[in-house]
Amino acid sequence: MGSTNKQEVCKQIKELDPDIAIVEISYAGSGDSFGDFYNIDAYDSDKKMIDIKSHGDLQSIIEDYCFEVFDMSGQPNFNDEGSEGTITIDVDNMVTKLDNYEVYRETRSTGIEYF
Numbered sequence: 001m002g003s004t005n006k007q008e009v010c011k012q013i014k015e016l017d018p019d020i021a022i023v024e025i026s027y028a029g030s031g032d033s034f035g036d037f038y039n040i041d042a043y044d045s046d047k048k049m050i051d052i053k054s055h056g057d058l059q060s061i062i063e064d065y066c067f068e069v070f071d072m073s074g075q076p077n078f079n080d081e082g083s084e085g086t087i088t089i090d091v092d093n094m095v096t097k098l099d100n101y102e103v104y105r106e107t108r109s110t111g112i113e114y115f
Contacts, residue, residue: 009065010091016055021045023089025066030082030103037063045092062089065096075100 013020022043029035040062042050052058066087070076075098076083085100 006065006089006094006096009061009089010094012061013058013089013091016058016061017042017050017052019044020050020052021090021092022047023062023091025062025087025089026085027066027076027087028082028084029076029078030080032079034076034078035082037066065089069096069098073098073100077102081105 013023020042024039024041024043025037026039027035027037040052040059042052044050069087076085081103083100083102085098088097088099090096
């Protein structure tokens with residue numbers, strides 16, 4: 001994967017669909033590996049959803065850029081219980097936001113019983 005800056009990505013998105021203003025990508029992964037980008041949603045400036053399935057390379061452009069965001073951030077850790085979160089690309093303002101959550105497993109004793 002080559003290095004792609006957000007300006008290039010925003011330009012490519014606008015070339016494929018000039019109405020796209022925001023792209024929201026949900027992700028999750030655990031068990032020592034990345035899981036999936038399970039939602040990639042695009043919206044116009046009025047927050048109306050845009051179907052991107054018919055936009056050729058758009059999904060791969062976005063996914064490649066998301067991996068670069070992971071690399072730049074260093075936050076998502078997919079080891080053990082992993083991480084999940086959302087990447088938001090504000091295409092019009094050329095701003096990318098990563099909202100990452102580490103997942104922890106918690107155990108609690110419910111008490112000991114003797115029979």
